[in-house]
Amino acid sequence: MIYQNLITEVKEHLLYITINREKSLNALNRSVLSELATVIDFAKHADEVRGVIITGAGEKAFVAGADIKEFADYDGKKGEELARDGQQKVFNAIENSPKPFIAAINGFALGGGLELAMACHIRIASENAKLGLPEVTLGLIPGYGGTQRLTQLVGKGRAIEMITTANMITAVQAEKFGLVNYVVAQTDLIGKAEEILNFVKQRAPLAVAAAIRAVIASVNEVDGYKVEVESFGKCFETSDFKEGVVAFLEKRKPQFVGK
Structure with missing residues (x-):
């Protein structure tokens, strides 16, 4: 299938998904989320897919957040619908997928971008990556599972600190906190993800x-x-x-x- 915002390829039983909005730092908008929902469902049901690698286009960003312009005039009801729909169709769908998803974090993973990475089963970050949940700077909180998954991964104290300060952390700090599994050079990022999934492919x-x-x-x-x-x-x-x-x-x- 041809997507407007994603580049996808199945190669040797691995599905590669690249969010392809480099000029917008691969920010999530309705169209991206809709296409992600479609390809996630494809991965779940496709026998030829044994694992998934998701990354962002370019060398600056994995996903640098959501497209704020799209929900700037929302009221409370619309905000809840936005979060509920995104969680169900994309973020929870990734976490509950029977196929392992690896987030190859190639730069900024902020807001919805970090939430997307946390929904994946394994996270690998490049050395230049910066991670954070800056929603409180907009008068919001994370709405795509960020408060829950960050707490599960790094503990209550770290999660509250990261969310309430809105400060970014480095890839090295993220590894120390248990937020990412590995930190590698950007040139080795996809290769490390492939290395892990090549082991998975040998298993039942x-x-x-x-x-x-x-x-x-x-x-x-x-x-x-x-x-x-x-x-x-x-x-x-x-x-x-x-x-x-x-x-x-x-x-x-x-x-x-x-x-």
Whole structure:
């Protein structure tokens, strides 16, 4: 599919998504969010996709926030609708995807951009990246899950400090806080994401999906242990489980098919 604001490509079972609004520092607007919702849904259902890498065009920004002009005249009801719709169709859809999403943060990740990165399962930042949630400088708070996911990732104290001061942090600080998994040179950013997903591609797809669901349940559901037990049991019903056991006993690499 051809997009107006995204560049997408499936290569060797990986889906590459580039937000392509470099002149606007890849800011999120209605059109970008709509296209993201479409490609996220595609990734969920496409058997050929085993993992997703999302990044921004250019070397300055991953996503430097939302397009403020679009909601400058909103009232409370419209604001709630904006947040609810975005969370459901994009941010929560990424987090709940059975395919692992990696955010390759190639520059500024601010506001909705950091929220987008936090919705991904793994985050890798380039050395020049700056991260922050500046919404209180506009008289707002993060509305795409930022208050929740930042707290989950860095703890209550760090989250309150970052959100209420609106100060940016460096990639190195983000790694120290647990906000990103790795910091690498910008030239190595996509390569590091590919390295991780190439390991994932060797594993059983249904087990990977079950593992993601169980981990997400640990923070989003009342009883994550119950989800883990149920998911564990369902794995025994898959052909991949039988292949994994036979391959282990025969001392060979398993050939998983995702069934």
